[in-house]
Amino acid sequence: MHLALVTCDALAQYQSTGVADEDHQLADYLRARGLDVTFASWSDAAVRWEQFDAAVLKSPWDYFDRPAEFHRWLDELDQRGVRLLNPTSIVRPNADKSYLRAMEQAGVPIVPTVWLPKGSRVDTAALLTALGQPEKLVLKPTVSGGAKDTFALTPDEAAAATAQLQALVDAGDFMAQPFLPQIQTAGEWSLLFFGGQLSHCLRKTPKSGDFRVQHMFGGGIHAETPPAFIQERAADIVQHFAPGCLYARVDGVENGEGGFWLMELELIEPFLYLDSAGPAAYARYANALLELLSRK
Template sequence: MKIALVTYLDQGKYDTETVESEDEKLLLFLQNKGLNIDKVIWNDPTINWDNYELAILKSPWDYFDLIKDFHQWLNILEEKSIRLLNPINTVRWNTDKHYLKEIQDAGLSITPSIFLNKFDEICFDRFFKEFDTRKLIVKPCISGGAKNTFKVTDSNKKEVAKKLPQLIQEEDFIMQPFLPEILEKGEWSFIFFNGSYSHSLIKQAKVGDFRVQPAHGGTVHPQNPSQNLIDIAAKYVNQFAKDCLYARVDGTFVNNNFLLMELELIEPFLFLNTDQQNYDRYYKALQELI
């Protein structure tokens, strides 16, 4: 079986040091296991996808900047009957953060959210009151890596109110209360392979910032959670990430209740380097699926 490990064309737009390291190490690990696998750029026009039977999404980091092309690429895989991990329909669903509403409707907790489109009036004072907070996070529904993400407070609400109407003409945004627990306790990530728990960690922002991504100075701290916490995270995977090679459940605890921030099913960093056994669990899950 010929397998494509799918990545993106690095044009220096994103900080990819950690991702490239994980990609290369995973690729070598899988090749050493005897798999016929290549690293392939998802939108490389020279690739003949007929040569591949299976494609594994790893780091298509630019998909949200090229969302129409990305969806067309998914269509091509579907037309050619090339199996994608994670499954194509699940990936389509996961590209847009409106999926959070579906998760909430299923009875699972998410960070309180309001979805905004070009017809909505932007009144931050109303949103401050509705969320009972003086700090908001606003970001596109199709985004990644803190792209066009704003932390809105009384001090900058007028500035953001001038920028956002123009941006919102192009795409929908999601607004959420800023959770101080992110700074105080960090953001949890629970990683599952083929529905089974593998490992977890807490990501913490650097002093003076609110973004937990390593590219923005965030730090990573492996955890050994209780079975109860694992079971909580597993509920999201069991309902919305069926037949997925990997799933990363990101969220934080507010008053001891877990609030989902994102269910990452497309291009999350998997923090495989926190334990060598993570690679073995990844491979075991892949073998189960193929």
């Protein structure tokens, strides 16, 4: 079975010292399980995707810088009959965080959000009012990753940055949310599912003085088990919104009222934290992959 492990040309800029090279460790493990694994950049025009039995998304971390090109690549895979894991029908809507709006409408609690379509007028005072006057206002693009063009601003900072924010919203869709102080104290939960089954969980925390939990910004990774109600909520989300997926990562935060707010359902370019969970996590991933590959 010949697989493409899909990565990107800009991989080096997202890697961090002190963090395991998950891609190569995973590839080595899959090869030990008898699979023929080749790394391939999604944007490499020279790749003959039809030579693979399946293409498995792993680290296409620059897709949000080239969304139109990425969608054309998905179309090309469909036209060539190339199987993608996760499926293209799932990946397409997941590439824009406006999918959270549809999930909220379907009953999934998300972080309170004001949606700013491209060209909207940025009124920071009105946004703060709509979001309950948080201590800081968070703005980020709906097509983004790795905290790109993401801001956490006090009311005064937001007012002073209105022109800059307006220029960004004039260029693309944005979302505004309240700053959640519990992320700096309790952190953010990530729950990893392989083949629809919970594999492992962790709590991510930002470094002191920051709000970004990504490891490339110095965020901490802690292998911990969240409360049962969070596990149940995450499992329900995956069951209803990630059918037929090899992997899904549910990111969210406790809301302080005994509930769980979804922050992201990551189905495209996940860091899976396999090394943090130990050898059994690699086995669970491989078993889910082999199970899906056995289905025609």
